[in-house]
Amino acid sequence: MTIQEPEPVIREGWQWFTESRYGMFIHFGPYARYGRGEQVLFREHLDQSEYASKACEWNPEFFDAELWAYTARKAGMKYACLTTRHHDGYCLWDTATTDYSSAKQAPGRDLVREFTDAFRAEGLRVGLYYSWIDWRIPAYFDGPKKDPQGWEDMKRYLHAQVEELVTKYGRIDHFFFDGVWPRTAEDLDSIKLVERMKSIQPDILVNNRLGLSEEEKLHADGGGGSGDSEVLGDFGSPEHVIEPDRKRLWESSQVTTWRLWGYTNGERWRPADILLDMLCECAEKGGMDGGNLLLNVGPQPDGQLPPAFVERALKIGQWLEVHGEAIYGSDGGNLTEFITYGRQTMKGNHLYLIIRFWDGRPVLRLADLVTPVTRVTLLTTGQELTFRQDGDVLWIEGLPSERPTELFPVIRIECESRPETTQWGRERLWTGDPSRIADWARTRGTSVYADGQ
Missing domain, CATH: 3.20.20.80 (Glycosidases)
Structure with a gap:
């Protein structure tokens, strides 16, 4: 929670x-x-x-x-x-x-x-x-x-x-x-x-x-x-x-x-x-x-x-x-770590992805969203996007290669309930419990060598 x-x-x-x-x-x-x-x-x-x-x-x-x-x-x-x-x-x-x-x-x-x-x-x-x-x-x-x-x-x-x-x-x-x-x-x-x-x-x-x-x-x-x-x-x-x-x-x-x-x-x-x-x-x-x-x-x-x-x-x-x-009537955002793409806002059961950096790839990966998603829309054009959830990772598919607006495209994610995140979403770079980072690093191994062994 x-x-x-x-x-x-x-x-x-x-x-x-x-x-x-x-x-x-x-x-x-x-x-x-x-x-x-x-x-x-x-x-x-x-x-x-x-x-x-x-x-x-x-x-x-x-x-x-x-x-x-x-x-x-x-x-x-x-x-x-x-x-x-x-x-x-x-x-x-x-x-x-x-x-x-x-x-x-x-x-x-x-x-x-x-x-x-x-x-x-x-x-x-x-x-x-x-x-x-x-x-x-x-x-x-x-x-x-x-x-x-x-x-x-x-x-x-x-x-x-x-x-x-x-x-x-x-x-x-x-x-x-x-x-x-x-x-x-x-x-x-x-x-x-x-x-x-x-x-x-x-x-x-x-x-x-x-x-x-x-x-x-x-x-x-x-x-x-x-x-x-x-x-x-x-x-x-x-x-x-x-x-x-x-x-x-x-x-x-x-x-x-x-x-x-x-x-x-x-x-x-x-x-x-x-x-x-x-x-x-x-x-x-x-x-x-x-x-x-x-x-x-x-x-x-x-x-x-x-x-x-x-x-x-x-x-x-x-x-x-x-x-x-x-923007209007929004009640904050920044739910998950999203700085590599842009910003987030929320309103009710909706999470908005405000894309500052459009990379032209057809798929966007959003980590640490745990709430079930019911619909994803490219708000800029009205296009409904396909998606799949794998645990706490949401994959959004079918994005256009060209930026669909001169300013910031926005993706609206509709969830079953108020969007919630994981510890990684709540605790960001330079903050939170460092032990979570140690556990994540430990999945590779513990040594300084490339293979972690």
Whole structure:
């Protein structure tokens, strides 16, 4: 029998998250004018006043939230998260807290309103990103001990803005905090703020970038780091890496380019197969505790999505139209050792083989599947494949010599019950009980000579 970790209970209002598996992250703001990423103000130590002046002049005249939402849906994404305010402090909504916003400056538009309305109209879930940090305000960095009054004013400003965002725009499904450093959960009063958010939006999912709690600070070495809490927040939010959070839901945020999140002139783009593999890896590693990909785009300064992004996103969307059942609502995979071919996901009694490396051979050998198989289908073409089981080895026959899709072919294996594996499937290379490897090696013999004798 397969030994499985206890699965966390997922609230009814949060089930959409694990069923979705795939969302769009949108980093958009006046920094796009510079074309050097979303953090150009800090990383290049620009003049604050000059940056603010240019930000107030910024006007994305071709911003079309409806086109963004249509593209996201065609790309197979199920939700989206927009940067309402990044670290530069510029707000994309009509806020009462400052005039440094798209509503009060050149655009004269509430871009958050347009975003939320358009994405809901396409049937997508809505997420909002908000940065704690504001590089313009000294009190954030001086902190509560050095500038008590300045800090209190700053904290009221932050809380008021978040409350606006969860009050004025209908149902918000997903909320992504960022930029905690150097503040703590106690400094920010983040627990109290999240409680207030949930009193307004009971089913909202909030990420874990809430600052370290007192419990975590007892074990921390050198402070808050990124502010990713192990005990606070509804979902983990690793970025640039795919690392499962076994304690809760999680999503990996990744760029479509090589590194930067905001629009960047000359940035290199990752190919569609690499981006798709990220999605498959998230689904494979997910289990019922999460496993989503939040794939980023940095729109152009004029508001249009970069053509290179659209091309890749739609290519993945076409793949999902055929193979989406292996991703959406999947509950993990990686059942057996399959890295020499690709990845696996599972859903109910189905095991999906996502073939990254198509070798053109007519037969595929899958070891360590012990559950009786009833049917095997090449999902990519709909072709039913012949198969035979010999103990815990499944032989799949009749595969075409040519790769049947530009991206990853998928084979669906239907079993009599939930697919289960052997010790070899549970314990992989460099892990598990080494005695099983000794017994396997002993079948050849024990000596260093070719015949083992």
